[in-house]
Amino acid sequence: MAIQHLATETIDSSLTKGISIDPTTDAVVIDNVSKLFTKPRPLRAWFHRESKEEAEKRVIRAVEAISLTVKRREIVGILGANGSGKSTLIRMLSTLLIPDTGHISVFGYDVIRDAATVQRLINRVSVEASFFKKLSPMENLIYAARLYNMPADVARRKIVAILTRLGIKKDRINAPLENMSRGMQQKVAIARAFLTSPIVLLLDEPTTGLDPRSKLDVQHFVQELREIHDATILITTHDMEEAEALCDRVAIIDQGRIVAQGTVDELKSAVQERLGHIAPVTMNDVFMHYTVAHLITEADIQRYGSWEKAFEAYEAQKEDE
Amino acid sequence: MSSLIHQGRATYAFFERNWNLTRRYLAWEIVWLVYNIVNAMSITFIGVGVPDANYVVLYLLIGTAVWTYLSVTFDGVTDIINMERWEGTIEYTFMAPISRFTHMVGSCLYAIVHGLLFTLVQLIIVASFFHLDLSHANYLTAVFMLVLGSISFIGFGIATAILPLLFTEKGMQMTLIVKSLLLLVSGVYYSVSVLPAWMRVFSYISPATYVLEGMRAGLLHDQPIWSAEIWSYTWPLLLSGVISIPVGVFVFGIAERYAKRTGRLKRNG
Numbered sequence: 001m002a003i004q005h006l007a008t009e010t011i012d013s014s015l016t017k018g019i020s021i022d023p024t025t026d027a028v029v030i031d032n033v034s035k036l037f038t039k040p041r042p043l044r045a046w047f048h049r050e051s052k053e054e055a056e057k058r059v060i061r062a063v064e065a066i067s068l069t070v071k072r073r074e075i076v077g078i079l080g081a082n083g084s085g086k087s088t089l090i091r092m093l094s095t096l097l098i099p100d101t102g103h104i105s106v107f108g109y110d111v112i113r114d115a116a117t118v119q120r121l122i123n124r125v126s127v128e129a130s131f132f133k134k135l136s137p138m139e140n141l142i143y144a145a146r147l148y149n150m151p152a153d154v155a156r157r158k159i160v161a162i163l164t165r166l167g168i169k170k171d172r173i174n175a176p177l178e179n180m181s182r183g184m185q186q187k188v189a190i191a192r193a194f195l196t197s198p199i200v201l202l203l204d205e206p207t208t209g210l211d212p213r214s215k216l217d218v219q220h221f222v223q224e225l226r227e228i229h230d231a232t233i234l235i236t237t238h239d240m241e242e243a244e245a246l247c248d249r250v251a252i253i254d255q256g257r258i259v260a261q262g263t264v265d266e267l268k269s270a271v272q273e274r275l276g277h278i279a280p281v282t283m284n285d286v287f288m289h290y291t292v293a294h295l296i297t298e299a300d301i302q303r304y305g306s307w308e309k310a311f312e313a314y315e316a317q318k319e320d321e
Numbered sequence: 322m323s324s325l326i327h328q329g330r331a332t333y334a335f336f337e338r339n340w341n342l343t344r345r346y347l348a349w350e351i352v353w354l355v356y357n358i359v360n361a362m363s364i365t366f367i368g369v370g371v372p373d374a375n376y377v378v379l380y381l382l383i384g385t386a387v388w389t390y391l392s393v394t395f396d397g398v399t400d401i402i403n404m405e406r407w408e409g410t411i412e413y414t415f416m417a418p419i420s421r422f423t424h425m426v427g428s429c430l431y432a433i434v435h436g437l438l439f440t441l442v443q444l445i446i447v448a449s450f451f452h453l454d455l456s457h458a459n460y461l462t463a464v465f466m467l468v469l470g471s472i473s474f475i476g477f478g479i480a481t482a483i484l485p486l487l488f489t490e491k492g493m494q495m496t497l498i499v500k501s502l503l504l505l506v507s508g509v510y511y512s513v514s515v516l517p518a519w520m521r522v523f524s525y526i527s528p529a530t531y532v533l534e535g536m537r538a539g540l541l542h543d544q545p546i547w548s549a550e551i552w553s554y555t556w557p558l559l560l561s562g563v564i565s566i567p568v569g570v571f572v573f574g575i576a577e578r579y580a581k582r583t584g585r586l587k588r589n590g
Contacts, residue, residue: 015418017323037584091587094416098582119418130409132338134345139338146334147417149327176345192413 027232033102077247123198129185240283335427361385397432398478462539473528476565483576
């Protein structure tokens with residue numbers, strides 16, 4: 001009952017008033033999206049003519065021809081190693097980056113052309129809890145609530161309810177954020193996104209740095225948001241257990257490309273079949289299988305001591321390259 | 322109507338946030354106030370002991386007050402980006418469902434109120450050290466010129482705020498260069514007539530020139546707002562404000578789009 005009360009209250013219809021949403025439309029459509037970044041040339045290099053190879057070296061292919069559809073009320077996980085393009089994809093969905101090619105839409109609204117509308121439908125939690133650290137959680141969240149058209153008195157009640165629900169003591173709510181641990185700050189960041197009850201919630205490694213209990217709290221809250229508020233959730237994570245617990249489907253991204261997608265069971269079966277294992281494989285095995293830079297052989301396992309260590313060594317080598 | 326309430330709420334959000342930050346960084350606020358007071362006094366003392374000391378002291382005092390006001394307001398406006406970069410909140414503000422105009426209006430309103438209060442405190446304290454004859458002072462004209470000048474300062478500030486938006490690490494320092502150039506060409510401590518002809522051209526563009534001239538006419542020569550002399554400073558300020566604010570917002574819009582294309586909104590560039 002308490003859960004029902006909290007979730008119903010967090011719905012803020014004034015923000016989405018006037019936006020027509022067709023419930024049969026896909027919540028998120030990412031269509032053949034690419035994003036390249038170009039590193040600036042060092043000043044001294046300006047006096048030399050740049051060769052084609054040098055110019056190519058400065059280009060970082062963050063996201064390449066990604067297509068993904070997320071249905072309404074779906075929780076989809078994006079799994080990938082560091083630097084694989086997950087956060088770039090989330091930033092493009094958040095209207096913070098403009099794709100070079102392709103289109104992204106949220107409930108039919110284009111993230112570039114209809115950015116103002118999309119911003120009313122979404123919210124995001126990033127891996128860094130970005131706040132005015134001298135201000136308290138209450139001051140930070142009231143500021144966020146006002147930006148999302150929520151009256152301060154309503155927001156205050158919700159902030160206390162959400163933060164205490166996430167395990168933050170009442171006496172910490174009005175103390176400066178800089179005195180809180182990283183995990184606690186991350187919880188406040190999660191509360192900020194939940195506060196506005198977005199129709200599409202983008203979670204970019206939201207539980208990184210949280211203790212196991214806090215992780216579970218956040219995961220329950222995410223599920224609640226979907227069950228009661230009909231939210232659609234896109235989550236990037238390194239945590240395979242989290243992906244299994246939360247996601248209806250997962251997409252594995254490597255070097256800017258989606259290399260596999262499906263339900264957890266589908267991916268596990270596919271990898272088990274490919275590897276010819278009789279025993280069931282884990283999500284870790286699936287992730288390693290699709291993102292490994294080098295096919296790991298028995299010789300590699302003997303050389304590095306274990307399969308995981310061999311994987312890490314090749315990952316480090318890939319990053320160096 | 323709902324949209325208006327939303328934008329009004331968001332405008333207040335920026336005002337309230339900046340007020341909260343000022344309260345939390347109170348020690349810094351005091352440091353800057355003391356620094357500005359000492360700086361203003363050390364400049365104003367130059368006028369003591371010279372012939373017609375009352376005129377020179379008041380002339381310099383107006384210069385220090387306007388410079389403080391310009392600095393505080395200008396910093397407040399460019400802090401639209403600087404502060405958010407520093408705190409790492411820039412992406413959250415830029416993905417919030419508000420117009421960039423609302424974002425700027427909220428931040429600029431606070432910058433004006435903050436600048437006016439800061440300057441008033443400085444002026445009262447510094448003026449108390451000198452026995453000034455203010456019998457020919459028209460205070461209404463002085464306040465009018467300062468408030469009118471704010472409009473242009475904001476336009477210039479918004480345009481300058483693109484520097485920290487585009488240059489993640491060096492943009493903040495670049496805004497200081499713009500500010501110091503305004504100090505040089507606007508006749509803060511001297512008449513612009515002493516500047517070389519090529520520099521005087523820039524003084525015509527700087528709104529601070531007209532604010533200073535107008536304030537001096539009001540406080541030194543008792544010129545009322547409706548006088549022909551004050552009007553000669555009023556219309557360039559109005560024109561400057563009418564041009565600089567839309568141009569500033571427009572240029573900022575182009576810079577924001579460029580930042581979104583190249584990934585410069587990200588905290589660490």
